[in-house]
Structures are given as structure tokens and as C-alpha cells.
Amino acid sequence: MHDLATDAELPKEGQHLFQLRSLSFNYADGHCALQDIDLDINTGDKVALVGQNGAGKTTLVKHLNGIYTNQTGSLLYKGQSIQDDNLIRARRQVGILFQDPDDHLFNNTIYEDVAFGPMNQGLARDVVDERVRKALERVGLDNLMFKAPHNLSYGQKKRAAFAAIMAMEPEVLILDEPTANLDSKQEQIFAQLLQDFGGTLICISHDLLFLYGLCSRAVVLDHGRIHHDYSLNELVSHRASLREHGLDFTFRFIDCCHSSESHDHSESHDHGESHEHSETHDHLTLSQSDKQTAVRILSPPMEGVPGEKSQVIRLDNYSFQYKDGTWGFKDINMTVNEGEKIAFVGENGAGKSTLAGCILGIKQGAGKYYFKNNLITHSGREKLWRQIGMVFQDSSDQLFCPSCEEEVAFGPKQMGLSPLELEKRVTEALALVKLSGFEKRVPMNLSGGERRRLAIAAVLSMHPQVLILDEPTANLDPRNEELLLHILHNLPVTQILISHDMFFVNNSSHRTVVMHQGSILSDLPTSDFFEDEHLVGHQLDYAYKNICGREIMKMQEAVENGG
Amino acid sequence: MIDTAETIYVPFGGLILAAGLLLPIIVIIIRRSLKAARDRKAGHHHRHEHDWSVPVLDACSNLDSVFHRWDPRLKIFSLLVYCFLVAALTQIIWAFCALIFSLAAVKLAKIPFRNTKRRLMAMVGFLGMFLVIMPLTVPTQPGDLLLFFQPVPVPFNVRGFLLAILIILKAFAIALIMEPLLNTAPLPVTIQALRHLRIPDMICQMILLSHRYIFVFLNEANRMYTGMRVRGFRQKTNLATLHTMGNFLGMLFVSSFERTQRVYDAMLSRGYNGTFPVYTNFSARPKDWLFGIFWILLGTGLLFLDRTGTFIIW
Numbered sequence: 108m109h110d111l112a113t114d115a116e117l118p119k120e121g122q123h124l125f126q127l128r129s130l131s132f133n134y135a136d137g138h139c140a141l142q143d144i145d146l147d148i149n150t151g152d153k154v155a156l157v158g159q160n161g162a163g164k165t166t167l168v169k170h171l172n173g174i175y176t177n178q179t180g181s182l183l184y185k186g187q188s189i190q191d192d193n194l195i196r197a198r199r200q201v202g203i204l205f206q207d208p209d210d211h212l213f214n215n216t217i218y219e220d221v222a223f224g225p226m227n228q229g230l231a232r233d234v235v236d237e238r239v240r241k242a243l244e245r246v247g248l249d250n251l252m253f254k255a256p257h258n259l260s261y262g263q264k265k266r267a268a269f270a271a272i273m274a275m276e277p278e279v280l281i282l283d284e285p286t287a288n289l290d291s292k293q294e295q296i297f298a299q300l301l302q303d304f305g306g307t308l309i310c311i312s313h314d315l316l317f318l319y320g321l322c323s324r325a326v327v328l329d330h331g332r333i334h335h336d337y338s339l340n341e342l343v344s345h346r347a348s349l350r351e352h353g354l355d356f357t358f359r360f361i362d363c364c365h366s367s368e369s370h371d372h373s374e375s376h377d378h379g380e381s382h383e384h385s386e387t388h389d390h391l392t393l394s395q396s397d398k399q400t401a402v403r404i405l406s407p408p409m410e411g412v413p414g415e416k417s418q419v420i421r422l423d424n425y426s427f428q429y430k431d432g433t434w435g436f437k438d439i440n441m442t443v444n445e446g447e448k449i450a451f452v453g454e455n456g457a458g459k460s461t462l463a464g465c466i467l468g469i470k471q472g473a474g475k476y477y478f479k480n481n482l483i484t485h486s487g488r489e490k491l492w493r494q495i496g497m498v499f500q501d502s503s504d505q506l507f508c509p510s511c512e513e514e515v516a517f518g519p520k521q522m523g524l525s526p527l528e529l530e531k532r533v534t535e536a537l538a539l540v541k542l543s544g545f546e547k548r549v550p551m552n553l554s555g556g557e558r559r560r561l562a563i564a565a566v567l568s569m570h571p572q573v574l575i576l577d578e579p580t581a582n583l584d585p586r587n588e589e590l591l592l593h594i595l596h597n598l599p600v601t602q603i604l605i606s607h608d609m610f611f612v613n614n615s616s617h618r619t620v621v622m623h624q625g626s627i628l629s630d631l632p633t634s635d636f637f638e639d640e641h642l643v644g645h646q647l648d649y650a651y652k653n654i655c656g657r658e659i660m661k662m663q664e665a666v667e668n669g670g
Numbered sequence: 671m672i673d674t675a676e677t678i679y680v681p682f683g684g685l686i687l688a689a690g691l692l693l694p695i696i697v698i699i700i701r702r703s704l705k706a707a708r709d710r711k712a713g714h715h716h717r718h719e720h721d722w723s724v725p726v727l728d729a730c731s732n733l734d735s736v737f738h739r740w741d742p743r744l745k746i747f748s749l750l751v752y753c754f755l756v757a758a759l760t761q762i763i764w765a766f767c768a769l770i771f772s773l774a775a776v777k778l779a780k781i782p783f784r785n786t787k788r789r790l791m792a793m794v795g796f797l798g799m800f801l802v803i804m805p806l807t808v809p810t811q812p813g814d815l816l817l818f819f820q821p822v823p824v825p826f827n828v829r830g831f832l833l834a835i836l837i838i839l840k841a842f843a844i845a846l847i848m849e850p851l852l853n854t855a856p857l858p859v860t861i862q863a864l865r866h867l868r869i870p871d872m873i874c875q876m877i878l879l880s881h882r883y884i885f886v887f888l889n890e891a892n893r894m895y896t897g898m899r900v901r902g903f904r905q906k907t908n909l910a911t912l913h914t915m916g917n918f919l920g921m922l923f924v925s926s927f928e929r930t931q932r933v934y935d936a937m938l939s940r941g942y943n944g945t946f947p948v949y950t951n952f953s954a955r956p957k958d959w960l961f962g963i964f965w966i967l968l969g970t971g972l973l974f975l976d977r978t979g980t981f982i983i984w
Contacts, residue, residue: 172938174935174938195941195943201939202939202940203939205939209886210932210935211936211940215857223942223946224940224941227941227947271940272940467900469900492899492900496901503925504894505894507894507917507918509920517903518901518902520910521901521904551924565901
């Protein structure tokens with residue numbers, strides 16, 4: 108085995124850590140993922156790699172670690188081409204955290220997974236042991252190190268995968284959507300861990316607010332080409348540029364800076380600083396007033412909350428217990444009225460998805476469940492699919508047909524509708540989610556945003572009375588997110604939304620139900636929920652992101668005013 | 671041939687009697703169904719919430735027993751030899767003895783019988799078919815005893831029935847011995863012991879990764895199937911079901927293939943060069959050798975008695 112673990116040399120003066128020249132890459136099916144990429148990355152750079160779904164970001168970072176070899180053009184790591192000994196060196200010094208933590212955890216215990224990298228580095232056993240324990244302690248999983256990965260929650264898996272990378276003590280850290288599907292608490296843990304990282308950082312994310320607190324440089328990819336390579340401040344302060352690349356997230360902050368209250372608050376927070384900010388944005392510390400009032404910069408919650416309408420769903424003392432005896436949730440009492448849009452929020456594992464599963468009828472708990480004032484019995488549960496539709500967190504779970512047309516027609520076909528009605532519903536549903544013309548396309552070949560919309564169409568074609576959406580914005584770029592928001596706004600059905608995305612919750616729900624450890628902590632109109640000063644206690648503290656958002660909005664205003 | 675077989679015509683009551691012998695099994699099935707129904711009512715279980723879980727191979731590896739302390743290489747070698755010797759048995763009495771020894775080994779390894787029972791129950795459905803099919807299909811030989819349960823016209827060959835019992839006993843004996851073989855050391859240690867026994871590295875890695883990802887794939891299959899059910903899919907005996915299940919399996923294959931590629935990428939990115947790095951060192955003590963020799967002698971003894979003993983039942 109090559110022993111290159113400790114002989115890492117920094118690039119010479121004036122030499123880039125990575126130097127890419129005219130790099131292009133085509134997949135086997137002919138799809139061109141990268142075209143003429145010219146990029147230099149220096150030691151210590153904190154780079155945000157952004158772009159729409161399918162822009163080529165993941166393909167690019169796979170080159171930096173030597174997973175993909177360059178087909179045309181050149182790629183130098185520390186002045187040498189990534190092959191032979193330098194390939195081994197690159198793989199040991201450049202750590203990549205992929206989106207799905209299950210891809211990283213292929214051993215039988217977390218300990219073995221974290222030890223895998225250092226062992227491949229050829230380190231002595233005691234050194235490996237020390238590194239593993241240290242890395243797991245940093246991510247707060249030292250008490251679970253001998254657990255099998257499939258026994259961990261998603262957030263824990265994500266942190267374990269991160270520890271597996273960090274145990275290799277990489278000089279370069281590449282992260283692909285590190286915060287997707289994580290609750291705010293887990294996200295904050297990640298943000299803190301990354302801020303402590305002193306090496307070169309390359310982060311792919313659609314969450315510009317998260318990147319804003321972490322990176323100083325932005326590289327924008329579009330259809331496999333680099334469109335911009337400038338500071339993150341420049342990127343976020345040009346709304347037109349953001350919009351051009353489908354990255355404009357400011358639709359979440361409509362009217363934000365026009366609120367006198369928030370403006371006043373912004374003034375007090377601004378301290379007369381210019382809009383320049385430090386490399387890692389560490390001045391974004393939170394005061395208590397920030398935590399309590401920052402949410403007010405958000406757009407006003409949805410209006411037109413339905414009045415006293417008929418109850419669609421009612422749960423009386425409803426509980427669900429898993430086979431191993433743990434409670435999914437306990438003694439839930441709640442009602443959902445017709446036309447209402449309700450958001451379930453809370454930390455990972457709070458019981459939100461389990462409750463949705465019970466409402467949908469795929470899980471049965473104990474207690475009384477009424478749908479349209481009818482008590483749902485076992486046989487009634489079997490028929491709920493005709494009235495309640497659900498779009499799952501991972502759209503791939505829902506798509507299994509060879510064409511979009513068949514996919515959307517699947518549900519109505521099970522309902523026994525006539526071919527004419529089927530055709531009508533397919534056309535309608537695809538048009539509703541802006542996928543007209545996609546009838547013959549293969550669902551697996553669609554982008555993430557398109558797949559999500561197709562999954563929604565597949566449910567809408569069944570004309571459900573209640574639509575449940577589990578983390579609808581996860582992994583979506585801002586353009587797709589905005590489109591999704593628009594689609595949901597115009598849907599005349601009762602909606603139940605499960606999300607960690609407070610901005611989305613604020614913009615798309617009338618009522619917010621906070622769940623914690625299987626219980627309902629509060630059930631408030633969304634506007635009141637965001638006034639609730641106990642958000643922090645509920646691990647739903649989004650103040651940091653709000654402050655980032657506010658700063659960005661001010662920069663955009665300044666640019667628009669020619670300042 | 672059938673002329674030289676002994677034939678007994680059993681009156682209709684005999685058929686009832688034979689059915690009565692199956693009564694305990696029927697009672698067990700009914701009791702389980704009732705319990706499941708009670709659980710459903712109490713909300714503890716769901717009819718369509720299939721138990722997709724797979725028993726973890728090395729769930730009891732953290733216990734302490736003579737099997738846990740045994741050198742894994744010798745354990746694998748001697749118990750596998752024992753299994754082959756048991757597989758060669760031809761008489762029910764010795765197969766039954768082998769089953770007793772296997773049960774004793776499970777007890778000695780301190781493995782909870784609940785886990786063992788779960789594995790055995792998984793085999794019951796398949797092996798149970800032997801009891802029904804073999805007596806009716808085994809070719810009749812001279813000296814066979816054929817029972818005709820009137821008015822059923824098909825002969826019930828007792829030799830076929832006993833052959834089925836022999837197969838079941840041997841299958842259970844071998845399946846049970848897999849518990850102390852695989853469940854008393856962490857899987858990576860067992861895999862490394864296999865490497866020491868010159869099993870190709872590729873196979874060892876495949877076992878290791880299969881064990882890890884079977885949970886992930888089953889979870890994916892479960893989620894996808896749930897996605898189909900909430901859109902109204904119910905399995906029926908028709909072409910539409912076949913078409914849908916074909917799509918389901920195809921999609922599962924594609925997503926599994928993609929997952930495999932992503933896992934391989936993740937392994938490469940962490941310096942994987944074709945071999946799993948390991949640090950475990952094995953050292954066999956004299957008592958490890960003795961224990962290994964004991965199991966091989968035990969199997970050999972059973973085979974010897976089987977071939978030369980007088981306990982021939984049929």
C-alpha cells in the first residue's frame with residue numbers, strides 16, 4: 108500500500124490547489140455534463156458551487172477527487188495531474204460528502220465506517236482509533252459508534268457520514284447538499300462544524316442562506332458551463348443574476364424590507380456597516396431580539412384563512428406505537444377543516460411523517476380517526492386512498508412507470524375510470540404542474556424538480572380532497588421551489604405540509620402545528636406561530652437565516668438603487 | 671414396480687385421522703391469526719405493514735460463550751465440515767440426533783431462541799411443502815408402503831413421507847448450526863476469517879456489502895410499494911398486477927444499480943483500492959483446535975453410525 112498519508116505538500120507559491128483548464132465531460136449516453144470548465148481553486152478558499160438541478164455541480168466535484176477522470180482538458184491537483192500516485196493522494200486528501208448518507212455508510216457499524224478512510228490512508232491502528240473517536244465525538248455520535256447504520260436516524264446518518272470524512276483529516280472538504288432534509292438543529296450543528304473547518308471548502312447547495320454564512324466565493328454553473336466566478340456577496344446582491352440562474356430565493360421575502368418594524372430592527376442591527384462582510388460571515392451573531400423578531404421580516408402569512416368550514420379530519424386521543432414499543436406519537440387531538448393548509452413542523456423524529464401515515468391510512472394507530480365525520484375503521488382505511496393523496500419526501504419512491512403519462516394515469520386507473528376520463532385527467536394534471544408535453548418522457552430521466560412536480564401530478568389526477576406533502580422543497584433549487592409554491596397556492600384542496608423549511612411554511616400554510624417527541628406542542632395560526640418566542644426552545648430557530656436573508660435583501664436594495 | 675409395493679387401503683375415517691394429526695398445526699395458525707387480528711385492533715400492527723426486516727446476522731456477537739471465544743477460522747472450518755457430514759446422513763434417528771446437537775450448540779452459544787425460531791419459521795413454509803408433495807410424487811419402489819385414503823385415488827407413499835422428514839430434520843440441524851457459526855462474531859471478523867480460509871476477496875466483500883445494503887434495498891422496496899398502495903394498487907391475479915409488479919421490480923433494479931454506483935464512488939473517494947483494510951489478528955489456542963476436532967468427530971461419528979448402525983427405521 109502506498110504510504111502517502113502524512114506527506115501532503117501544500118502547493119508551491121503561486122500554484123493553485125486545483126487548476127482546471129477546458130475540462131469537459133460527457134456521460135455514456137452522450138449527455139454533456141461539463142463544457143470547457145476553466146477554474147482555479149486556491150488553498151483555504153471557501154467556494155459555494157451553485158446552479159440549477161442538473162447544471163453539472165456534482166459531476167464537477169467528482170473530478171476533483173478523481174472519481175471521474177477528465178475526458179478532455181486538464182485537471183491539476185497540487186500542480187500534478189490526478190493519476191497514479193497523485194490520484195491516491197487526491198482521494199486521501201480531498202473528502203467528499205455525498206447527498207445520501209447511506210452511500211457512505213457501507214460497513215456494519217459506524218465505527219468501521221469512520222475507520223474505513225483512515226485505514227485506507229495506511230495509518231496505524233491506534234491512530235485510526237483515536238481519529239475515529241475524535242471525529243464521532245465532534246459530531247455527537249460517540250455513544251452510538253458501535254451501532255449499525257440502519258439503526259440511526261437520517262440526521263444521525265448524515266453526521267456519521269460527515270465524521271467518516273473528517274476522520275481522514277482532509278485538506279479539502281467537498282459537500283453536496285449537506286443540509287438537505289435536516290431540521291434546523293441538525294443544520295446548525297453542521298454549520299458550526301463547517302465553520303470550525305480550517306481547510307479548503309467547496310459546498311454545493313441550493314440553500315444560499317446557509318452558504319452565505321459559510322463561503323466567500325461563488326461559482327455559478329449553468330448547463331455544464333461556468334457562468335460566474337465571483338464573490339458570494341456579488342452573487343446574492345444581484346437579484347437579476349440570481350433569477351437568470353434560477354437561484355433567486357428572495358420570493359420568500361416579499362415585502363420584507365418594507366415593513367417599518369423590520370426596517371427599524373434592521374437599522375439597529377446594521378451598526379452602520381457597509382455591505383462587505385468577512386470571509387466566513389462570523390459577525391452574524393444573534394442577539395435575543397434578533398431571535399424573537401427576525402422572523403417578522405418574512406412575508407406576511409397566507410391570507411384568506413378559511414372560516415368555519417366542515418371538518419375533514421378529526422383525531423381524538425390518537426396514538427401510534429411502533430413494534431419495538433417506542434411511540435410514534437401519543438394522544439393527538441386535532442382537526443383539519445376543509446380548504447385549510449396546515450403545516451407540521453418539528454425536529455427529525457418528532458412524529459410528523461408517522462402522523463401523516465396514519466391520516467393517509469398506511470399506518471393504523473389507536474384512538475378515533477374521523478374523515479368527513481365518518482369513523483375510520485379497518486375497512487374504511489382501505490378506501491382512504493381515494494380521498495387522500497400524498498407526495499413523499501423522495502419522489503423516486505413514487506415513480507415506477509416507464510412514462511410520465513402512465514405514471515399520472517396509474518392512480519385514476521386503479522379507481523376504474525374510463526379511458527376518456529383518464530386522458531382528460533392526465534392532461535389536466537400535467538398542465539397544472541407545468542409538465543405539458545412531458546407525456547412520453549421517462550420519469551427517471553427528469554430533473555429533481557420535474558420529478559417532484561410529476562409526483563404531485565400523479566396524486567392530483569386522482570382528485571384528492573386532502574393532499575399531504577412531505578418535505579416538498581428538499582433538494583429543490585429556488586426556481587423549482589418558487590414554481591412549486593405557486594402551484595400549491597392555486598390548488599383548491601386541503602393541504603397538509605410537513606417541512607423544516609420555515610420560509611415555505613410561512614408562505615404556504617394557514618396554521619402551523621409544532622410537534623415534539625410525539626406530542627403536539629402548539630397549534631397556532633401561522634402568523635402567531637412566527638411571533639412565538641418559544642421557537643428557539645422548539646429547535647425551530649431560524650433567526651440566523653433570517654438575519655442572513657435580511658442582509659442579502661439590503662445588499663440587493665443597495666444594488667438596485669445604484670448604491 | 672407398484673405390484674411389489676405393499677398397499678393398504680385406509681377407510682375414510684383414516685383420512686379424518688390424518689387430518690386430525692395436522693390439527694395442532696392448524697390450531698397454531700388460527701391462534702397466530704387471531705393474535706394478529708387483536709394487534710391490528712389495538713393498533714400495534716398493520717395488515718399491510720409488512721415486516722420487511724431481515725434478522726441481522728451478527729446480532730448476538732457481543733455476548734460471551736465458548737463459541738464467541740472460539741477462533742473464527744477454526745469455528746467456520748469445523749462447523750462447515752460438520753454441516754456437510756450432517757447433510758450426508760440417511761437415517762431419521764441420526765438426523766434427529768444432529769438436530770439435538772444443533773439445539774445444544776445454540777443453547778451453548780447463548781443465542782435467544784426467539785431469533786432462532788424466526789429463522790426456522792422462515793423455512794417452515796418451504797419445507798412443509800415436502801411433507802405434502804413427496805409422499806405423493808416419489809417414484810414407487812419395491813417394498814414401499816402405499817396408503818390409499820379412500821376415496822382419494824392417489825397413493826400416499828410412506829417412504830416419501832419419511833424422506834421428507836429426513837430432509838426437514840437435516841435442514842433444521844444445519845440451519846440451527848448457522849447461528850453459532852455466524853451469530854457469535856461480528857460479521858467483518860467472520861469475513862476476515864473466510865479470507866484466511868482462502869475464500870476469494872471479491873466474494874468476501876460481496877457478502878459484507880450484501881449484508882449491509884439488503885436493509886437499504888428492502889427499505890427502498892417498502893417505500894416504493896407503499897407509494898403504489900396509496901395510489902390504490904392492490905395485488906390481484908391479473909395482467910394489470912403483473913404489469914405493475916414488472917414496473918416495480920424494474921424500477922427497484924434501476925435504483926439499486928444506481929445506489930451501487932454511488933456507494934462505489936463513495937468508497938473510491940475514501941481511498942478504496944479494491945481491498946477492505948482490516949486489522950484483526952487471529953491466534954488459535956490449543957482448546958480452539960480441540961473444540962474444532964470435537965465437532966468434526968461428532969459429525970463423523972453420526973455419519974459412521976448412520977452407515978453402520980442398526981437403528982434403521984425404514
